Amino acid sequence: MKRRSKARKKKKFIARYVVFCLLLVIVGFFSGKYLLTKFYSPNSQEETVLAGNSSTDENDSSNDDSKSNSTDKDTKSSNEETNNSIKNGDKSPLNQQEIDPISDSKKVKDMLKSGVYTSKEKKIAYLTFDDGPSVTVTPKILDILNQNKIHGTFFIVGSELDKSDKAKDLLKRIVNDGNTLANHTYSHNYKTLYPGGHVNAATFMDEVERTNKLITDVVGEKHKPRVVRFPGGHASWKGTEEVDRLLDEKGYVYIDWNSLVGDAEGKHRNKEELIQRFNQTKTENAKNGDLVVLMHDTYGKESTAEALPQLINELRNEGYEFHTLM
Numbered sequence: 001m002k003r004r005s006k007a008r009k010k011k012k013f014i015a016r017y018v019v020f021c022l023l024l025v026i027v028g029f030f031s032g033k034y035l036l037t038k039f040y041s042p043n044s045q046e047e048t049v050l051a052g053n054s055s056t057d058e059n060d061s062s063n064d065d066s067k068s069n070s071t072d073k074d075t076k077s078s079n080e081e082t083n084n085s086i087k088n089g090d091k092s093p094l095n096q097q098e099i100d101p102i103s104d105s106k107k108v109k110d111m112l113k114s115g116v117y118t119s120k121e122k123k124i125a126y127l128t129f130d131d132g133p134s135v136t137v138t139p140k141i142l143d144i145l146n147q148n149k150i151h152g153t154f155f156i157v158g159s160e161l162d163k164s165d166k167a168k169d170l171l172k173r174i175v176n177d178g179n180t181l182a183n184h185t186y187s188h189n190y191k192t193l194y195p196g197g198h199v200n201a202a203t204f205m206d207e208v209e210r211t212n213k214l215i216t217d218v219v220g221e222k223h224k225p226r227v228v229r230f231p232g233g234h235a236s237w238k239g240t241e242e243v244d245r246l247l248d249e250k251g252y253v254y255i256d257w258n259s260l261v262g263d264a265e266g267k268h269r270n271k272e273e274l275i276q277r278f279n280q281t282k283t284e285n286a287k288n289g290d291l292v293v294l295m296h297d298t299y300g301k302e303s304t305a306e307a308l309p310q311l312i313n314e315l316r317n318e319g320y321e322f323h324t325l326m
Contacts, residue, residue: 108255111290123288123291124291124322125315128153128255128293129141129152130155130157130297132154132296133156133160133171136302137297138174138297147309148309148312156183156211156215158185158215160298182225182227183215184231189231194232198238198239199239199243201246208247212225226253228254258286260278262274262278262281263296270303274311275311
């Protein structure tokens with residue numbers, strides 16, 4: 001009996017031992033498989049990162065093709081939309097650029113009148129170009145603005161648009177490139193606008209409306225100017241009360257300037273002299289605060305285009321942002 005009992009116990013022990021060993025083998029097998037999958041699978045995150053250069057380059061190439069196709073469609077759609085509002089305008093790739101911030105011209109006008117140009121948060125420069133468009137200088141100005149990925153405000157003289165279709169094409173390019181338009185009257189004739197040094201309000205308003213009609217006929221109502229600049233500047237003339245009232249009634253805002261390059265001060269200045277004059281007015285008049293810079297893109301102002309890249313670089317180095325007026 002004792003022998004049988006010992007034999008049974010021995011068999012049970014062996015059976016339990018075998019089961020235990022089998023369990024160990026099974027657990028070990030699945031644990032090993034899990035570890036191998038986690039650390040050596042080609043789909044693991046670590047290996048993807050380590051080997052990402054070769055595979056990602058191929059994927060990026062494919063993505064680039066996809067993005068290119070998508071961009072082509074977007075560009076085509078954008079150009080079609082642009083051509084609806086800007087009648088057959090220049091299909092510039094800069095239509096796809098982000099447009100610089102557009103400032104409220106009323107606030108800029110109030111700033112200029114107050115004489116306080118210090119900005120609390122950031123310094124802003126408004127690059128403004130008067131008396132164009134011209135087929136000789138305006139394209140150079142636009143090229144420089146595009147190269148620097150910034151924009152300006154162009155004060156248009158209506159009679160220049162009547163001179164040629166090329167001038168009208170330039171107007172289209174100005175807005176296609178992301179710049180804003182402003183009104184600088186039709187004739188820019190002091191004797192007509194300011195007989196005896198006094199503003200003829202009726203004549204002035206007629207010229208503003210005539211110029212806006214010319215502009216909108218070319219580029220559409222979307223780009224109708226709200227900002228007006230008096231030829232010679234608002235402060236230069238007497239009897240402005242009536243025209244100020246009429247401008248305000250029709251929603252116009254006049255803008256002067258607090259700095260300039262001196263390209264319309266009588267004598268011709270070369271690039272270096274224009275920069276020197278600009279820095280002088282920036283310091284003495286604007287106190288190195290926010291700037292509304294007066295320049296000209298009319299005929300004979302090639303030196304203004306030559307000075308513009310340096311002016312932009314200097315302002316950027318001084319921490320200025322570039323905004324447009326509307």
